[in-house]
Amino acid sequence: MRVALFSTCIGDALFPDAHKAAAIVLSRLGCEVVYPMGQTCCGQMHINTGYQKEAVPIIRSYADAFADSSIDYVVAPSGSCVGAVREQHVRIAQRYGDSALVDGAEKAVHKTYDLSEFIVDIMGTHDVGAFFPHRVTYHSSCHSLRFIEVGQRPYDLLRAVKGLELVDLPNSEECCGFGGTFSLKNADTSAAMVADKIRHIKETGAEYVTAGDSSCLMNIGGAMSRQHSGIRAIHIAEILASTVEHPWTPEKAAYTREAML
Structure with missing residues (x-):
């Protein structure tokens, strides 16, 4: 294929x-x-x-x-x-x-x-042979949730990752506030929305928040970094690529304020 x-x-x-x-x-x-x-x-x-x-x-x-x-x-x-x-x-x-x-x-x-x-x-599978021994919560991006309706697929993939503890994110259906140019044209509203999102992420006690969109993770990760929350943002592809032999490490985190400067 x-x-x-x-x-x-x-x-x-x-x-x-x-x-x-x-x-x-x-x-x-x-x-x-x-x-x-x-x-x-x-x-x-x-x-x-x-x-x-x-x-x-x-x-x-x-x-x-x-x-x-x-x-x-x-x-x-x-x-x-x-x-x-x-x-x-x-x-x-x-x-x-x-x-x-x-x-x-x-x-x-x-x-x-x-x-x-x-x-x-x-491909007809949920288990891609991944290993990620951390507590993780998942953010549903607006387009994946409403436009293409990925539904439970990301959750099922994460549940199949060995060592991963998946915890539900309160109000997971709410937007993170990025919205492309929305975050530029409506900066105050965007900031309030991502503040709510981060508050809910903290409530989960997760070490990592993941999603299927780099744009959302950039917004969430940057805000968490500015708050020194200690929680890292990571793309779901990076979790799925992580294995026992080749683990993903925190040093590779890109969705931080420092990495984007």
Whole structure:
């Protein structure tokens, strides 16, 4: 099975370790992982802020990179970007593009999966051979929860990790306050939302908070770091990539204020 990794722009620029971890997990499951060099961004930020026509070249780049028939599936460790691809690409291509773009967008969209979806639905497993002996809580990002509806898949994957103690996060369905440009345009509201999220994370007594989106983890991890909470943010792909032989260590944590400066 030939699987193309869509690393997303925020992953490529700021958190490559999470996307490397996704490639490790996919390879461990027997996939041939490829990385099309022409990939760029999903275009979500442009479309969400009203620049729909300007997003057409981005959608074309995505289709050019991933519509190839030699690629069986496209996997991204980002529910937000997968949600944008599925919800926006074909619609924008139909509105502003041409027939070739619509065809390419449809082909690419139909085989695009979030990492947790792909492991559970396509590979048919919950146990990827991971080992992570820590107390962990899971944050459901808005897009993964409401757009692509990953449901229990991340929880089932985490429960199958040896040594991991999964604890429920109070009000887990609430947004962390990032929301792309929302956190810039409505900074005070965003800060209040992430403060609530961190309060609930602390209530769990978890050592780590995980999620399927680097953007949420950047927001949550940065805020926790500023509070010196001692709780670390980690992408679910990094937990799934961690094994007894090659454990993930705190020194690799990227979602901190210091790491992003």
